[in-house]
Amino acid sequence: MAVRIQTEDFNAGLEISQLSAKRRDIGALVSFVGLVRDLNDxxxxxxxxxxxxxxxxxxxxxxxxxxxQQRWDIVDALIIHRVGVLQATEQIVLVAVTSAHRGQAFLACEFVMDSLKTEAPFWKKERTAAGERWLEAKASDDEARQRWNPS
Amino acid sequence: MKIKIFYFARLKETLKFSSEDLELPDDLDGLSLLKLKAHLANRSDVWRQMLMGKLKVRGAINHALVDDKALINDGDEVAFFPPVTGG
Structure with a gap:
């Protein structure tokens, strides 16, 4: 399990292949890469x-x-999140999860992203032609995290 | 008691500083995050707007997200920031 915060870019392919290297019990590897969109609102x-x-x-x-790890049967997990100044189309975040079977890996990866979006202390400020503005948290992100809670 | 407070994102820009060491009277029995906000809000309208205004402010004590009822102890690291927007 590893968590990295860094200003520099990452090689998603390399990171993913390292996550499953030297192991023979991994049947599924699910990854998510978040990118800087060139259009918002x-x-x-x-x-x-x-x-x-x-x-x-x-x-x-x-x-x-x-x-x-407590909720799903996962082998390994990696989070890399960049900070600092990023340009449109650059990579922001990588979440990768390995497991024996795909179901557990899909669920764990989505849970990690939904939780990261609502619980990890990152803040985005975007530059547009009109100047700079802080992004507002979205209710849809809170709802996405909520559905993981036992009802 | 003495605490350290960090401010992030919009709050940091409003204040033009990112942290402060604060000495509080010891008779503040059971200092909750809400009580601390109210104490800081008394500094000026800018502070009141920032901490008790329309825009939501989240708080953390010793690196853990907490709600307004959470209690602050001597030596704690407190932080105020907007709802998070990473990912």
Whole structure:
């Protein structure tokens, strides 16, 4: 299990292949890569700045991974999240989960992303022609996280 | 008691600083996050708007997300920030 916060880009293919290397019990590897869109709320976005809370961010992500481990039968998990200034089309985040079977890996990967979106202390500021603005949290992200809670 | 407070994102930009060390009177029995917000809001209208205004503010104590009822102890690291928007 690994959690990394970094300013530099990552090689998703390399990271994914390293996650399953030297193991023969992995039947499924599910990954998600988040990218910087060039359009948000109808405005062209040229640049995104990601701020975070050093110390808390790592703990929050580790807690999310350990919840996923308790809930699903997963072999390994990796989260890489970039911070700093990113341009449109650049990679922001990678979540990869390995498991013996696909069902557990799909669920765990989506749970990690939904939890990251609502619990990990990152904030995005985007630059448009009109200037810079902080993104507002979306109710749909809270709802996506809510559905993982036992009803 | 002494605590450290961090501010992030919109809050940091509003204040033009990102952290402060705060000494609080010891008679603040059972200092909740809400009580601390109210204490800070008394500094000025800018502070009141920022912490008790329309825009939601989340809080953390010692790197854990908490609600307004959470209690703060001597030496704690407190943080205030907008709802998170990573990923």
């Amino acid at each position: 109808g405005d062209a976005v040229s640049q995104l700045t990601l701020e975070h809370y050093p110390g808390m961010t790592e703990k929050a992500l580790e807690a999310i991974v350990s919840q996923a």
